[in-house]
Amino acid sequence: MEVQAVKAAGDILGVLAARFFGLSLMAFGGANAVIPELHRDVVDVHHWMSDREFAALFAIAQAAPGPNVMIVTLVGWKVAGLAGALVATIAMCAPACVLAVLAAKIWDRYRQAPFRAALAAGLAPVTVGLIGASAYLLIRTADANVRLALVTLGAAGVAFFTKLNPLWCLAAAAALGFVGVLR
Amino acid sequence: MDRLAATPGPWALFRAFSSVGLSGFGGVLPFARRMLVDDRRWLTEDAFNETFALCQSLPGPNIVTMSTVIGSRFAGVRGALAAVFGLMSGPVATILVLGALYGRFGAQGRLPEAILGLGAAASGLVVAVAAKMASPLIKRRPMSATPFMILAFIGVGLMRWPLVWVLAAIAPVSIAVAWKFKR
Numbered sequence: 001m002e003v004q005a006v007k008a009a010g011d012i013l014g015v016l017a018a019r020f021f022g023l024s025l026m027a028f029g030g031a032n033a034v035i036p037e038l039h040r041d042v043v044d045v046h047h048w049m050s051d052r053e054f055a056a057l058f059a060i061a062q063a064a065p066g067p068n069v070m071i072v073t074l075v076g077w078k079v080a081g082l083a084g085a086l087v088a089t090i091a092m093c094a095p096a097c098v099l100a101v102l103a104a105k106i107w108d109r110y111r112q113a114p115f116r117a118a119l120a121a122g123l124a125p126v127t128v129g130l131i132g133a134s135a136y137l138l139i140r141t142a143d144a145n146v147r148l149a150l151v152t153l154g155a156a157g158v159a160f161f162t163k164l165n166p167l168w169c170l171a172a173a174a175a176l177g178f179v180g181v182l183r
Numbered sequence: 184m185d186r187l188a189a190t191p192g193p194w195a196l197f198r199a200f201s202s203v204g205l206s207g208f209g210g211v212l213p214f215a216r217r218m219l220v221d222d223r224r225w226l227t228e229d230a231f232n233e234t235f236a237l238c239q240s241l242p243g244p245n246i247v248t249m250s251t252v253i254g255s256r257f258a259g260v261r262g263a264l265a266a267v268f269g270l271m272s273g274p275v276a277t278i279l280v281l282g283a284l285y286g287r288f289g290a291q292g293r294l295p296e297a298i299l300g301l302g303a304a305a306s307g308l309v310v311a312v313a314a315k316m317a318s319p320l321i322k323r324r325p326m327s328a329t330p331f332m333i334l335a336f337i338g339v340g341l342m343r344w345p346l347v348w349v350l351a352a353i354a355p356v357s358i359a360v361a362w363k364f365k366r
Contacts, residue, residue: 096243
């Protein structure tokens with residue numbers, strides 16, 4: 001029984017490692033660009049959490065200090081505890097970091113090469129499209145009613161048009177929920 | 184050219200990046216720039232921009248890959264590891280505490296509603312990020328960039344096709360078009 005449990009835990013860690021290893025090398029635009037893919041894996045395919053839990057984890061990751069990749073840490077933690085958090089984080093970061101260090105060495109050698117500019121210019125719109133897709137998915141999971149949709153709209157407007165620290169938007173929205181006006 | 188400070192070793196990199204990791208609410212980038220360019224004077228403004236542009240056009244969490252690129256330039260593999268562990272250890276520890284608190288108290292009292300509000304605002308912030316990245320691209324390159332932005336959004340966001348296929352189909356064409364429009 002115990003052996004089986006250990007084996008199952010090992011299997012989950014293996015799945016996490018393999019998936020995030022792949023996502024790491026596809027995450028043009030960072031962790032925020034792979035939210036739909038991540039959601040499909042953990043909610044639709046593996047049923048590790050509900051839509052609502054996914055939205056909650058994303059909200060917590062956004063409210064916490066640090067890079068955007070913290071959503072990956074939190075998903076790993078939810079799925080397989082501390083080991084899951086570490087495996088997911090390392091698998092999401094390590095391949096991309098190795099690639100970046102190698103690319104930087106080559107990059108420096110071809111400082112003036114025109115393919116550098118074309119590569120960056122060609123990938124930029126794809127990156128934006130992916131982050132837009134993430135935003136769309138997050139709206140669909142987070143905005144269960146009109147009031148929540150208005151909060152999303154308000155936060156987007158404030159963040160787009162002002163330089164206000166985004167933490168204020170998050171704090172205000174959490175406070176609105178806490179006093180019960182977002183039901 | 185501004186005077187640059189002496190080349191940092193692994194320990195200095197670790198300490199400097201750990202101060203950045205926890206200061207970044209809603210994005211670590213501005214804090215990393217201030218630390219590297221203004222405070223420690225390890226990089227010029229131009230070198231910082233160029234390194235960030237490189238990491239932005241590569242996959243993976245940008246700020247994380249950038250920390251390893253900078254760490255490895257100054258102090259090789261040990262420098263890369265020192266920088267990335269410095270950047271990540273504080274945020275990872277914090278997010279695990281927050282995750283545990285959410286697991287323990289997240290379902291109690293008014294907290295679920297507060298988290299719903301938080302999630303709605305967090306989605307709005309991602310909308311704003313996408314809009315901020317999209318608007319200059321649409322203005323400067325309406326014909327060569329906008330179609331690929333929309334295709335990536337439709338493929339991943341609306342059709343929910345696997346990211347790897349969407350990237351394989353769109354990215355090469357987008358890069359080729361950017362290459363052609365360059366001259």
